[in-house]
Amino acid sequence: MHQNTGPDDAPELVRVLAADGSVAPTPAAEPYLELIDALTDAELEGFYRDMFVVRAFDQQATNLQRQGQLALWPPSFGQEAAQVGSARAARPQDHLFPSYREHVVCMIRGVDPVDIIRVMRGLTHGGWNPADPKNGNTHIYTLVLGSQTLHATGLAMGLTLDGKSGSGDPQTDEAVIVYYGDGASSQGDVHEAMVFAASYRTPEVFFLQNNQWAISVPVATQSRSPLYRRGAGYGIPSIPIDGNDVLASYAVTRVALDEARAGAGPRAIEAMTYRMGAHTTSDDPTKYRTADEEESWARRDPIARMRAYLRGRGASDAFFAEVEAQAAAVAEDARVRTAALGGIPTDLMFDHVYTEPHPLIDEQRAWLAGYEASFEEEPS
Amino acid sequence: MPFSRALNAGLRRAMTENDRVIMMGEDIGRLGGVFRVTEGLQAEFGEQRVLDTPLAESGIVGTAIGLAMAGFRPVCEIQFDGFVFPAFDQITSQLAKITNRHEGALSMPVVIRIPYGGHIGAVEHHQESPEVYFTHTPGLRVVSPSTPNDAYWMIQDAITSTDPVIFLEPKSRYWQKGEVDAAARALPLHASRLVRRGTDVTLVGHGAMVATLLQAAALAESEGTSCEVIDLRSLSPVDYGPILDSVRRTGRMVYAQEAPGFTSLGSEVAATVMEKAFYALEAPVLRVSGFDAPFPPAKLEGTFLPDADRILEAVDRTLAY
Numbered sequence: 184m185h186q187n188t189g190p191d192d193a194p195e196l197v198r199v200l201a202a203d204g205s206v207a208p209t210p211a212a213e214p215y216l217e218l219i220d221a222l223t224d225a226e227l228e229g230f231y232r233d234m235f236v237v238r239a240f241d242q243q244a245t246n247l248q249r250q251g252q253l254a255l256w257p258p259s260f261g262q263e264a265a266q267v268g269s270a271r272a273a274r275p276q277d278h279l280f281p282s283y284r285e286h287v288v289c290m291i292r293g294v295d296p297v298d299i300i301r302v303m304r305g306l307t308h309g310g311w312n313p314a315d316p317k318n319g320n321t322h323i324y325t326l327v328l329g330s331q332t333l334h335a336t337g338l339a340m341g342l343t344l345d346g347k348s349g350s351g352d353p354q355t356d357e358a359v360i361v362y363y364g365d366g367a368s369s370q371g372d373v374h375e376a377m378v379f380a381a382s383y384r385t386p387e388v389f390f391l392q393n394n395q396w397a398i399s400v401p402v403a404t405q406s407r408s409p410l411y412r413r414g415a416g417y418g419i420p421s422i423p424i425d426g427n428d429v430l431a432s433y434a435v436t437r438v439a440l441d442e443a444r445a446g447a448g449p450r451a452i453e454a455m456t457y458r459m460g461a462h463t464t465s466d467d468p469t470k471y472r473t474a475d476e477e478e479s480w481a482r483r484d485p486i487a488r489m490r491a492y493l494r495g496r497g498a499s500d501a502f503f504a505e506v507e508a509q510a511a512a513v514a515e516d517a518r519v520r521t522a523a524l525g526g527i528p529t530d531l532m533f534d535h536v537y538t539e540p541h542p543l544i545d546e547q548r549a550w551l552a553g554y555e556a557s558f559e560e561e562p563s
Numbered sequence: 564m565p566f567s568r569a570l571n572a573g574l575r576r577a578m579t580e581n582d583r584v585i586m587m588g589e590d591i592g593r594l595g596g597v598f599r600v601t602e603g604l605q606a607e608f609g610e611q612r613v614l615d616t617p618l619a620e621s622g623i624v625g626t627a628i629g630l631a632m633a634g635f636r637p638v639c640e641i642q643f644d645g646f647v648f649p650a651f652d653q654i655t656s657q658l659a660k661i662t663n664r665h666e667g668a669l670s671m672p673v674v675i676r677i678p679y680g681g682h683i684g685a686v687e688h689h690q691e692s693p694e695v696y697f698t699h700t701p702g703l704r705v706v707s708p709s710t711p712n713d714a715y716w717m718i719q720d721a722i723t724s725t726d727p728v729i730f731l732e733p734k735s736r737y738w739q740k741g742e743v744d745a746a747a748r749a750l751p752l753h754a755s756r757l758v759r760r761g762t763d764v765t766l767v768g769h770g771a772m773v774a775t776l777l778q779a780a781a782l783a784e785s786e787g788t789s790c791e792v793i794d795l796r797s798l799s800p801v802d803y804g805p806i807l808d809s810v811r812r813t814g815r816m817v818y819a820q821e822a823p824g825f826t827s828l829g830s831e832v833a834a835t836v837m838e839k840a841f842y843a844l845e846a847p848v849l850r851v852s853g854f855d856a857p858f859p860p861a862k863l864e865g866t867f868l869p870d871a872d873r874i875l876e877a878v879d880r881t882l883a884y
Binding site for chain 2: 308313338
């Protein structure tokens with residue numbers, strides 16, 4: 184069976200923390216060390232907290248699916264570092280386009296995790312309003328692979344046309360980050376997005392989480408060369424990072440977003456990571472990958488790595504205990520609030536199909552109302 | 564004014580009135596589009612508002628969606644009907660559903676212009692009638708003008724709409740001339756239009772077929788049959804009022820279209836007329852269509868596409884009941 188390890192030996196790979204949590208920067212990480220050194224203890228502990236909390240939430244959601252509370256759940260287990268580092272690197276004015284596994288990206292930007300659950304429970308196709316400031320310019324999940332890379336590119340084109348980018352002020356200039364996976368990288372839309380992004384020099388970062396598997400198909404079937412090398416063909420500078428190293432994810436994304444918003448054009452990052460769980464709760468990874476492979480990646484776990492690093496810096500037992508308690512509380516809150524989610528009115532299906540009046544919709548809405556009312560009038 | 568110039572004038576006026584309106588597509592800038600519909604617009608409004616895009620239809624529509632998210636009103640040109648399919652996912656899975664998916668928080672004021680239909684003797688993929696792929700998709704509005712005046716006004720109304728609009732341009736009509744009243748629009752975007760009065764049979768169609776229906780009606784007149792002609796104009800939603808009124812008067816109806824007949828617009832309109840005006844009908848509603856075969860090589864298009872004679876054959880059949 185194919186063994187997915189990722190191009191760990193790529194000379195360009197940016198990694199700061201080794202798997203055991205020791206600081207062991209690769210040569211490619213050197214330019215980023217100053218940015219990482221500037222991080223405060225509180226910020227570093229915050230990265231750990233984000234990762235630990237979302238893992239607990241993710242496990243809870245997986246359990247809820249097993250209990251029949253959700254139709255489906257796409258676990259983020261194992262990919263916490265890539266997501267937390269990149270999301271923490273974005274500035275408040277930046278626009279984020281997730282695909283469907285970026286739970287902690289959304290949570291960091293302010294999206295209520297129960298709003299993600301509403302999608303997977305079958306209550307909505309969206310879940311939250313990206314234009315509501317409380318959701319931090321975070322767009323809703325996109326289930327068709329790669330579609331969102333074009334939407335992100337179009338929005339980034341708009342930022343350029345409106346002069347909202349490239350003024351030279353990183354505090355106000357806006358940029359876009361779009362998430363997609365190794366499977367999505369085979370989609371034509373991703374290719375077209377990169378062509379448009381390069382042509383129009385969009386302020387945009389393509390953030391590819393290579394979690395090694397597109398459901399049951401290994402990344403080697405998606406690409407015979409490392410995916411980050413494709414960037415050169417579009418004229419988009421692309422950097423491979425150890426996606427299980429939250430420090431590398433943070434620093435490289437921070438620089439890439441700042442370069443993009445400064446007018447240097449799009450950037451691409453390939454985060455080498457691993458989906459420790461199933462693609463979704465519908466598949467069974469034991470059918471397509473080996474325990475050896477899973478164990479080899481478990482030894483590179485992003486949370487254990489950061490925990491060891493923080494312990495080395497002197498983080499207290501009280502801190503770790505407090506994070507554990509917070510994670511348990513968030514997971515419990517999600518469970519309780521999921522159970523309390525009510526139903527939805529039947530005529531919801533007619534809402535917002537169009538923004539302007541539409542006779543066919545009006546007719547069918549009225550018919551359904553009358554049909555349902557006809558049952559209520561019958562004696563029981 | 565020729566139909567294509569009327570479209571050009573409508574686009575120019577829309578761009579002048581709203582600086583958030585932008586054009587995007589292949590070869591629409593310096594060349595002015597392969598049918599010259601966007602001629603001169605880039606020179607007048609600049610490269611920031613008339614974008615010559617990379618050759619990638621999904622890219623055009625997908626980035627237009629992002630631009631709409633950024634507050635623009637993009638008008639995309641798909642160069643030919645058969646090339647819309649690479650963009651099909653972005654149109655039907657994304658553009659059509661984004662407002663619904665966002666529970667109304669985002670609108671998608673995007674127009675997709677598609678030259679469609681036969682009669683220009685072109686090669687494969689350059690003459691197709693894909694309208695029902697889009698009318699079948701909730702969330703999209705689909706319209707097709709048949710006269711220069713409608714072209715001028717309907718393109719402006721499509722751009723003003725906050726819903727996505729598939730704007731089908733009958734390419735065989737691009738060079739046809741007609742009066743344009745720039746002072747006032749005749750009808751709303753989604754109204755059907757009574758084109759010719761008659762008493763015996765109602766003829767309904769859209770796009771280029773309206774001219775053929777008028778030709779058939781003139782021939783029928785010479786044989787003593789009075790045909791009423793209705794131009795659908797809006798393919799989704801359909802404005803049934805004038806059609807039902809007409810059928811209630813004539814008792815007979817023929818729908819003519821270039822597209823294959825199976826699960827077509829004519830099928831839909833016929834079924835609805837049967838449901839809503841059953842007792843007024845003296846005969847079954849008949850459809851005259853392109854055949855249920857791929858659009859043939861151009862030398863056979865004259866046989867494939869309904870002409871006045873095939874419409875008159877259907878008129879005779881409906882009168883024989």
